[in-house]
Amino acid sequence: MNLDFPKSLDWAALVDLGIVYGIRIVGALAIFVFGKWIAKALTKVVRKAMEHAKVEATLVSFVGSFVYILLMVVVILAALNNLGVNTTSFVAVLGAAGLAVGLALQGTLSNVGAAVLLILFRPFKVGDFVEAGGTAGVVEEINMFSTIFKTGDNKIVIVPNSSVIGGNIVNYSAKQTRRVDWTFGIGYEDDLKMAKRTLEEIMKADERIHADPAPFVAVSELADSSVNFVCRAWVDTPDYWAVYFDTLEKVKLVFDEKGISIPYPQMDVHLDKEAA
Structure with a gap:
């Protein structure tokens, strides 16, 4: 070679x-x-x-x-x-x-894009109580792929950002005040004016209920078994549930003291007996 x-x-x-x-x-x-x-x-x-x-x-x-x-x-x-x-x-x-x-990674990238929209437009922030993506709870974390909620019974729910941004978002913590609504019924035989006055006194006595706007009480319906009152009051957002449950209890106790009945659904049946 x-x-x-x-x-x-x-x-x-x-x-x-x-x-x-x-x-x-x-x-x-x-x-x-x-x-x-x-x-x-x-x-x-x-x-x-x-x-x-x-x-x-x-x-x-x-x-x-x-x-x-x-x-x-x-x-x-x-x-x-x-x-x-x-x-x-x-x-x-x-x-x-x-x-x-x-x-x-189309699905994953859609979550990233949704995260960018959530962070830019900020419909909610960490710590808000929000209903979104089929769940409701306090927002614990917003990362690039999911939003983490803590529910009222202390469960952690992880929702993809695309599901959050793709539906309705209800932010219960966005405003400093919220309106509490109740419906109370009394019997047709009860004193309507006294019942209305009693409801107004109960709400005015609660310091957590705002005086402006003033609490609202009015007859809303003449139902089958009761005369229904609608009651509305404005409170600070953190006091919402405490005022709601305390007022329910207070109304029942005061109505019992004053002899105002809270009727339950009932039906009167009349039988005609034919003479022999």
Whole structure:
């Protein structure tokens, strides 16, 4: 076997080639190092701007990470391009990979998008009592994929963000005050004016019930077995359930003291006996 080697090497050409590629490598490293520093600086600026605007911490972290990754992709492509690598194929591959990942994680990405909407528009915040996504409870946490609720019986319910944003959201804690509604019935034989006056006195005696707007009491219905009163009063939101249950108990006790009946559904049946 005969191997033909060049009898002499063009050392000058090799040196020139080494210098050219050496400069390219050094330039690529410089682009990467400087670009990484720029990416960190820009990400820090974006984070500070969002924090200054009092954006939710979850969204600040998400956007900051996304901006940094996007800038680093640009920096790496620029460094490869400086080395003489054709980056067009890399961009095509990244685009195809991104499309495939997006299709595979369509449901997950919809939750991420819903999280961004929840954080931007803020229909509720952590600590609010909310009814959404088929459940009701105190919001414990809002992350990028789900909203965590704690129910009244101390259960944790994890609801996907897409389910939360896709339906009606009822925020019971959004306002400082809420209106409490009751319906009380008395018998047709009872003193209607005394019953109405009694209900007004009960609500005026409770310091948790606001005087403005004043409590409202009125006859709402002449039902089959009772005369029904509708009662409405405004309270601070944290006092809602305490006032609701305390008033029910108070009305029953005071009605018993004054001899005002609270009738239950009944039916009178009259039989006609035919004479023999």
